[in-house]
Structures are given as structure tokens and as C-alpha cells.
Amino acid sequence: MKHAKILGPVLGLIVCICIAGVSDSRAEQISLNYRLKWLFNTSVAGDIFAMEKGFFAAAGLDVTVKEGSPEKDAIKELELGYADFGVASADQVIRALDKGADVVVLAQIFQTNPMQWIYRDDQKQINRLSDLKGCRMGITYGGNDETIMKTMLAKAGLTLKDVQVTGVRFDFTPFLKKQVTLWPVYRNSQGVILAGQLAKEGESVRFFNPADFGVDFVANSVVTSGKMAAGHPDLVRQFLSALLDAWGAAMDPANQEQVLAAVKKYDKGTQGEVQKAQLDATRDLVKPHPDTAVGQIRRKAWAQTEAIMLEQGMIKQPVHVTSRLRDLASFQ
Amino acid sequence: MLFRRIYQFMIVYAVFLAILLMVKKGLSLSDYVIPGLPLILETAVQMSAGFFTDVMDTLSVAILGQGISIFLAFFVGILGRKSSWAGSMIRVTAYNIQAYPIVALAPIIFILLGDGFLSRLLIAAMICYFPLLLSVLGVMAAPVEDIEHFYIATGRMRWQLEVKIRAFENLSKLTTVIAGSATLAMAGTIVAEFIAANAGIGYSIRIALYQSNLAAILTALFMIGIVISVYQGILETLGEMVKAKWGSENKGKLL
Known part of the structure; x- marks a missing residue:
């Protein structure tokens, strides 16, 4: 009884100290908002892993990772102060620079653009760009794939009139019904799902990757505002370092089960087998070679992306995007 | 009526644009977030012609969709006007179907x-139909006892006469609802085009959104506003003409 009388206040004191400790450690953390380009799924495994496995917290950061969508533009949010970091595609960055936005690129997540075209194995194989002539292909008007396809056709001396174009929407029916031969997909998300569906029907597929034909159009990259990069280099370094470490860990096959478990918490609707295949495909895009550093910025590809957009009249004048590329070393 | 509609829209659009430009100036935002006036004007010059064609394409689908929805709303409204079990069933079904968001069904x-014409037409008609139906059901299910009593007492009441009495007594309400539903039909068509069609102004807005081209979206909004103002103005003028005709020397003859 006597012990109980003493134990009560002591336990209370311990609890108070613990709460105060937690509050202090939280207070020391810097709160940041990080806007993704798309919904939570396996293609953002590194971002989810950073959040779930405490990479940000270990760097002293309290990062809120927010899902993206076509309506949510990370670059606009950076400028409006709704986000501190974000993910944007190269064409978004270049368009933003063309319109006077102050944005810098910190890392290039995908070394190979996931935007590719899927086609059935029994169809005419695309070995040369001129093989595209007469193909029935899907294009998302206004999307990246339209720009990429126009560039490839121009390289082959063709125009959209030399192919049969179908506008692409959310459902794969035209491709599944064989009304369209080449269908644009994100290689590591829809590509995996479609390939799986067709495999069940006994059909195998190939992917037409524009990069194999010299069209290297950069995809998703981590961005921040020029103001943040110049004003808070330490914070940028902390964030970027934590994020790239997380991506590196997420792409390590040894961590596969942990990564899939983390992704599953946010993407409950996709089956485990599909997520595993998506993770394999994502790994190939993020780290195509064992010696590829995660997040490395390929300046040549960026320069080519700008050249393509300039050539197609998507920007009015050169924006010199390569002058806006930073990497972790720039903040050391 | 028509010109008042147009200049009222112009005032609203100008105020909206002025607020946007003030926000841009106040927060020192780039043209990527909110385009400046020169960029908006440049884009308008470049894209107006194409957008006008797109808006007319959308409007044609909207008019057709509205026509279908008016017909359906009156058809179901007349069938469901009775306080019988069947009438009650029709009303309950109509209300329940309305609870489904069209965007989820799209x-x-x-x-x-x-993703062609039929889908756009159906979605436009569906979005426009339900509010119309509610109004028509409300009108058709409410007896005008003062007048109807006479015809019932003299044994001359027929269903056509009942419908005419109720429509005539609520003419102002019905014409207002029909004119107002033009906006819904247009909005429905644009939603359909935005989701998955391959033509029309909603489709063009989606492309502009993909390209983060707010100047193009503002131009499209201007075009939509002008065209819908004209269309609504015409409908209201027609409504006034109908009311004037039915409400003066011809009153009663139509019955």
C-alpha cells in the first residue's frame, strides 16, 4: 500500500517527462509538405518508404507526403507555398520555366521514362521507327505521350497522318479488343496490369520504349523552388538526402517485403502479386544498372527534352533547363 | 433580355479576372500559376476560333440533351402526377436514381x-433531367383545386386538361426551370467531355489542364460563358413570349 502511494506519483512524473520529451522532439522537427505527381502506388515506393520507415524523421523532418493528380501541380503549389518539395515531370518543369516560374530540379527519380507503348507479341515488331507507319496507336492528346510520339514520327520522317491515332482514355477496352495496336502505358503500373491480364488469356506482350530509339524524354523528378534552394540549402540537403536514401533502400531487392508491406498500407486496392511485379518494373526504371546512383540527373536527357519541346512549339524560347538542375552534391 | 445577359456575364467575368490578376500581383506569382493579361490576350487571339467551334459543338449536344431531358421530365412527370401507387412508385424511383452521382456512372x-457523341448526349441529358423532373413532378402533382374542381364537378375533366391547367398555372415556374436547365445541360456535356469524350470544349479544357495552360482555360471559360449567356437569353425571351401569349388575350382558349 505504502509502495503504491509512492509509485503513483513517480509513474505520473515518468509519463509527464515522456510526453514532454515527445513534444520536444516533435517541436524540433521541421514540418514540410511534399506533393507527389500521382496517387500512392508502387511507382512511388521510395516516397512511401521514406515516410513509413522514418527516413524523414531521422533527418529531423516531419514531412507530409501528399498524393498528386492531374489537377494538382506541384510546381504551382511550390509557388503558392502549399508545398515545399514536389514531384513534377520534365515537361511541367520546362513549361513552368517558360512562364517565369522559379523552380529547380533536385533529383531525377526515373532514369528511364515509364511512359512506353505496349503491344502484343504477335504484332509486327517495332525494330525501327519507320515500322510505326500504318500502326494503329493510342495517344493521350495533350499528354507527354503525344509529344514523344510526334518526336519519334518526325525522326522517322512521318507525321500523325501516316498512322491511325486513337485518343486514349481511362479504359483499356480499345487495346483489349485489338482496335488499337500500340497503347500508351506507364510501364511500371498500367503496363504490369495489362501484361498480366493478357498473360491470363495466353498472350504475351512487348513494350515500345522511345529511349531505345534515341528519344530520351525525362519523366518524374523531385523539384523545389529556387527560393528554397538558395535560402535553405541545409534543409534541401536534409530532405533530399533522406529521400534518396529511402529510394535506394526501397529499390534494394533485400528490402522487397518491407517495401511491399509499406506500399500496401497506402494502396490497398492492388493485389500483392501485381504490386510485386510493379516494384520489379519500378526498380528497372529507377536503377537500370547496379552502378546507377538513385536520383542522378542526366543533363543530356534534360537538354534533349527541352529541345523536343522547343521544336514542337510547346515553349516559345529556350529556357536553359540545364542551368536549373541541382543535385545532392550542390548542397553539400 | 439577351443583351442584358451578355453584359452581365461580361461584368462577372471581368470581376473574376480582375481578382485573379490582383492575387497574381499581390503574391508575385509567375505566369505559370496565374497568367498575366498579355499572355491571356495572346492565348485568346490564338485559340478563340478553335474554342468557339468546340463550344458550338458542345452546345449542340447540350441543346439536344436538354430537349431529350425536357421530353422525359414531362413524360415521367405526367405519369407520376397521380397520388396512386404507380404514381408514387415513379416518383420514388426518380428521386432514388437522382441520388446516384452522374460522374460515378460516367x-x-x-x-x-x-467516347463519342452518344455518351456525351446521354450524360448531358441525365445531368439536366433530374432537376427538371423534380420541378415538373412538383408542378404536375399539385392540383389547382379552384379550377380543377369546376371541371371535375361538371364531369369534363380529362387527363390532358388536368396537365394543361397545372402547366398553365405554373407557367412562370416551368419556363424559368427550362431556361435554367440550359446551364445544367451545358455543364453536363462539358463534364462528359472532360471525363472521356474526344471532342468539345470540355475535351479542350482537359488538354489545357494537362499542359498547365490556365490562359487557355480562361479563354475557354469566356467562350462558354458568352455562348451559354446567349442561349439562356434566347430561352428566356422565348419563355417571355410564351407567357405573354398565354397570359393575355388567349388566356383560356388553350384550355
Whole structure:
């Protein structure tokens, strides 16, 4: 009884100290908002892993990772102060620079653009760009794939009139019904799902990757505002370092089960087998070679992306995007 | 009526644009977030002609959709006006179907009907139909006892006469609802085009959104506003003409 009388206040004191400790450690953390380009799924495994496995917290950061969508533009949010970091595609960055936005690129997540075209194995194989002539292909008007396809056709001396174009929407029916031969997909998300569906029907597929034909159009990259990069280099370094470490860990096959478990918490609707295949495909895009550093910025590809957009009249004048590329070393 | 509609829209649009430009100036935002006036004007010059064609395309679908929805709303409204079990059943069904968001049904419609004209028409008609139906049901289910009593007492009441009495007594309400539903039909068509169609102004807005081109979206909004103002103005003028005709020397003859 006597012990109980003493134990009560002591336990209370311990609890108070613990709460105060937690509050202090939280207070020391810097709160940041990080806007993704798309919904939570396996293609953002590194971002989810950073959040779930405490990479940000270990760097002293309290990062809120927010899902993206076509309506949510990370670059606009950076400028409006709704986000501190974000993910944007190269064409978004270049368009933003063309319109006077102050944005810098910190890392290039995908070394190979996931935007590719899927086609059935029994169809005419695309070995040369001129093989595209007469193909029935899907294009998302206004999307990246339209720009990429126009560039490839121009390289082959063709125009959209030399192919049969179908506008692409959310459902794969035209491709599944064989009304369209080449269908644009994100290689590591829809590509995996479609390939799986067709495999069940006994059909195998190939992917037409524009990069194999010299069209290297950069995809998703981590961005921040020029103001943040110049004003808070330490914070940028902390964030970027934590994020790239997380991506590196997420792409390590040894961590596969942990990564899939983390992704599953946010993407409950996709089956485990599909997520595993998506993770394999994502790994190939993020780290195509064992010696590829995660997040490395390929300046040549960026320069080519700008050249393509300039050539197609998507920007009015050169924006010199390569002058806006930073990497972790720039903040050391 | 027509010109008042147009200049009222111009005032609203100008105020909206002025607020946007003030926000841009106040927060020192780039043209990427909110385009400046020169960029908006440049884009308008470049894209107005194409957008006008797109808006007319959308309007044609909207008019057709509105026509279908008016017909359906009156058809169901007249059938469901009775306080019988069947009438009650029709009303309950109509109210319940209204609870389904069209945007959630749209993907199914596009999968079944493709992304062409039919899907746009159906979605426009569906979005426009339900509010119209509610008004028509409300009008048709409410007896005008003062007048109807006479015809019932003299044994001359027929269903056509009942419908005419109720429509005539609520003419102002019905014409206002029909004119107002033009906006809904247009909005429905634009939603359909935005989701999955391959033509029309909603489709052009989606492309502009993909390209983060707010100047193009503002131009499209201007075009939509002008065209819908003209269309609504015409409908209101027609409504006034109908009311004037039915409300003066011809009053009663139509019955």
C-alpha cells in the first residue's frame, strides 16, 4: 500500500517527462509538405518508404507526403507555398520555366521514362521507327505521350497522318479488343496490369520504349523552388538526402517485403502479386544498372527534352533547363 | 433580355479576372500559376476560333440533351402526377436514381457506349433531367383545386386538361426551370467531355489542364460563358413570349 502511494506519483512524473520529451522532439522537427505527381502506388515506393520507415524523421523532418493528380501541380503549389518539395515531370518543369516560374530540379527519380507503348507479341515488331507507319496507336492528346510520339514520327520522317491515332482514355477496352495496336502505358503500373491480364488469356506482350530509339524524354523528378534552394540549402540537403536514401533502400531487392508491406498500407486496392511485379518494373526504371546512383540527373536527357519541346512549339524560347538542375552534391 | 445577359456575364467575368490578376500581383506569382493579361490576350487571339467551334459543338449536344431531358421530365412527370401507387412508385424511383452521382456512372457509360457523341448526349441529358423532373413532378402533382374542381364537378375533366391547367398555372415556374436547365445541360456535356469524350470544349479544357495552360482555360471559360449567356437569353425571351401569349388575350382558349 505504502509502495503504491509512492509509485503513483513517480509513474505520473515518468509519463509527464515522456510526453514532454515527445513534444520536444516533435517541436524540433521541421514540418514540410511534399506533393507527389500521382496517387500512392508502387511507382512511388521510395516516397512511401521514406515516410513509413522514418527516413524523414531521422533527418529531423516531419514531412507530409501528399498524393498528386492531374489537377494538382506541384510546381504551382511550390509557388503558392502549399508545398515545399514536389514531384513534377520534365515537361511541367520546362513549361513552368517558360512562364517565369522559379523552380529547380533536385533529383531525377526515373532514369528511364515509364511512359512506353505496349503491344502484343504477335504484332509486327517495332525494330525501327519507320515500322510505326500504318500502326494503329493510342495517344493521350495533350499528354507527354503525344509529344514523344510526334518526336519519334518526325525522326522517322512521318507525321500523325501516316498512322491511325486513337485518343486514349481511362479504359483499356480499345487495346483489349485489338482496335488499337500500340497503347500508351506507364510501364511500371498500367503496363504490369495489362501484361498480366493478357498473360491470363495466353498472350504475351512487348513494350515500345522511345529511349531505345534515341528519344530520351525525362519523366518524374523531385523539384523545389529556387527560393528554397538558395535560402535553405541545409534543409534541401536534409530532405533530399533522406529521400534518396529511402529510394535506394526501397529499390534494394533485400528490402522487397518491407517495401511491399509499406506500399500496401497506402494502396490497398492492388493485389500483392501485381504490386510485386510493379516494384520489379519500378526498380528497372529507377536503377537500370547496379552502378546507377538513385536520383542522378542526366543533363543530356534534360537538354534533349527541352529541345523536343522547343521544336514542337510547346515553349516559345529556350529556357536553359540545364542551368536549373541541382543535385545532392550542390548542397553539400 | 439577351443583351442584358451578355453584359452581365461580361461584368462577372471581368470581376473574376480582375481578382485573379490582383492575387497574381499581390503574391508575385509567375505566369505559370496565374497568367498575366498579355499572355491571356495572346492565348485568346490564338485559340478563340478553335474554342468557339468546340463550344458550338458542345452546345449542340447540350441543346439536344436538354430537349431529350425536357421530353422525359414531362413524360415521367405526367405519369407520376397521380397520388396512386404507380404514381408514387415513379416518383420514388426518380428521386432514388437522382441520388446516384452522374460522374460515378460516367465511366460505365463510356465503356458501354464509347467516347463519342452518344455518351456525351446521354450524360448531358441525365445531368439536366433530374432537376427538371423534380420541378415538373412538383408542378404536375399539385392540383389547382379552384379550377380543377369546376371541371371535375361538371364531369369534363380529362387527363390532358388536368396537365394543361397545372402547366398553365405554373407557367412562370416551368419556363424559368427550362431556361435554367440550359446551364445544367451545358455543364453536363462539358463534364462528359472532360471525363472521356474526344471532342468539345470540355475535351479542350482537359488538354489545357494537362499542359498547365490556365490562359487557355480562361479563354475557354469566356467562350462558354458568352455562348451559354446567349442561349439562356434566347430561352428566356422565348419563355417571355410564351407567357405573354398565354397570359393575355388567349388566356383560356388553350384550355
